[in-house]
Amino acid sequence: MSIKIEDYYPRATFNKLKAFADEQETPFVVIDTATISQAYDDLVTSFPFAKIYYAVKANPAIEITELLRDKGSNFDIASIYELDKVMSAGVGPERISYGNTIKKARDVRYFFEKGVRLFATDSEADLRNIAKAAPGAKVYVRILTEGSTSADWPLSRKFGCNPDMALDLLILAKQLGLDPYGISFHVGSQQRDIDVWDAAIAKVKFIFQRLKEEDGITLKMINMGGGFPANYIQRTNDLKTYAEEITRFLQEDFGDEMPEIILEPGRSLIANAGILVSEVVLVARKSRTAVERWVYTDVGKFSGLIETMDESIKFPIWTEKKGEMEEVVIAGPTCDSADIMYEHYKYGLPLNLSSGDRLYWFSTGAYTTSYSAVEFNGFPPLKSFYV
Numbered sequence: 603m604s605i606k607i608e609d610y611y612p613r614a615t616f617n618k619l620k621a622f623a624d625e626q627e628t629p630f631v632v633i634d635t636a637t638i639s640q641a642y643d644d645l646v647t648s649f650p651f652a653k654i655y656y657a658v659k660a661n662p663a664i665e666i667t668e669l670l671r672d673k674g675s676n677f678d679i680a681s682i683y684e685l686d687k688v689m690s691a692g693v694g695p696e697r698i699s700y701g702n703t704i705k706k707a708r709d710v711r712y713f714f715e716k717g718v719r720l721f722a723t724d725s726e727a728d729l730r731n732i733a734k735a736a737p738g739a740k741v742y743v744r745i746l747t748e749g750s751t752s753a754d755w756p757l758s759r760k761f762g763c764n765p766d767m768a769l770d771l772l773i774l775a776k777q778l779g780l781d782p783y784g785i786s787f788h789v790g791s792q793q794r795d796i797d798v799w800d801a802a803i804a805k806v807k808f809i810f811q812r813l814k815e816e817d818g819i820t821l822k823m824i825n826m827g828g829g830f831p832a833n834y835i836q837r838t839n840d841l842k843t844y845a846e847e848i849t850r851f852l853q854e855d856f857g858d859e860m861p862e863i864i865l866e867p868g869r870s871l872i873a874n875a876g877i878l879v880s881e882v883v884l885v886a887r888k889s890r891t892a893v894e895r896w897v898y899t900d901v902g903k904f905s906g907l908i909e910t911m912d913e914s915i916k917f918p919i920w921t922e923k924k925g926e927m928e929e930v931v932i933a934g935p936t937c938d939s940a941d942i943m944y945e946h947y948k949y950g951l952p953l954n955l956s957s958g959d960r961l962y963w964f965s966t967g968a969y970t971t972s973y974s975a976v977e978f979n980g981f982p983p984l985k986s987f988y989v
């Protein structure tokens with residue numbers, strides 16, 4: 603397959619990143635902050651009624667935190683370490699949600715002492731910890747959703763609980779002196795099926811109604827998580843279409859009584875802003891007559907490309923070399939045989955590709971730097987630059 607730059611970046615943006623990249627030694631990611639700024643504005647325009655909580659795990663770089671802080675974003679935080687980082691950039695606790703349902707009691711206390719008052723939960727043990735360590739806090743319960751087959755990077759199963767359990771937890775939250783605030787879900791990252799939001803919102807509506815009618819609890823918020831698309835090889839609908847459809851689902855179920863809506867985008871805000879640049883280490887064949895070539899690069903699963911696990915995320919790969927294409931297996935530089943990025947999905951690269959040539963991995967701004975190992979086989983973590 604051949605990748606067209608224009609399908610992924612405006613020419614001027616690509617030229618700017620490429621010129622910067624030409625001066626650096628591989629491997630690294632270069633990220634265009636103007637693209638992130640535009641993606642944030644597009645999201646706000648598409649969902650004018652929603653509050654944005656950037657999922658810091660997608661890329662915790664200070665440059666991105668500061669940019670989104672100044673644009674008025676809130677932050678979805680997964681750990682005390684992310685909390686310290688974001689707060690030291692001057693973000694106040696009222697702009698933070700502790701979105702990880704798996705947390706230690708002492709970490710809940712740490713957040714509470716820092717002033718955070720909004721907590722996700724999906725189990726009784728965690729809820730009881732929150733009641734003790736963060737008395738009176740707002741809690742929202744994460745529910746399980748469908749959609750694991752249509753999301754490229756599914757998240758449900760590990761997180762969330764059944765609606766029946768969510769009802770029990772929210773009733774218990776009230777008994778424990780907490781503020782039963784709302785419901786959250788995450789339909790899976792890079793979710794290509796928009797209808798999955800419809801089913802999730804219908805479950806939320808059921809929970810809102812039941813609690814109001816039978817338990818006198820009025821929930822106030824829906825946190826619809828992330829799942830919005832980035833541009834990879836497998837195309838998706840555009841954000842506008844997602845927004846129109848999801849807004850329609852909300853209106854159908856909640857009409858004039860629309861609760862507070864939170865979104866927690868990670869990938870869709872950051873991914874398209876980045877290009878990961880790597881160098882071909884070797885091109886090899888396994889026998890004299892083997893048709894398939896192996897292309898080994900200086901990045902791999904352990905240096906930022908872990909989302910190629912099970913070939914889940916198919917990054918577009920571009921090279922300056924032109925000419926006849928042939929199928930390749932693409933693998934990383936470490937002495938670990940799991941370090942193969944693509945073997946089953948057939949990538950084509952030019953036959954004249956050789957050691958020292960550069961490969962440009964498009965849409966790699968999210969979930970690359972933060973996933974990179976610190977010293978596997980001695981390789982340093984993936985470098986990143988923000989322009």
Ligand SMILES: Cc1ncc(COP(=O)(O)O)c(C=O)c1O
Pocket residue numbers: 657659660678701702757788790791792827828829830866867868869870
């Ligand atoms: C709680 C939570 N919110 C939001 C996100 C961001 O999702 P996405 O990158 O699909 O936008 C994640 C991703 O793992 C998450 O765990």
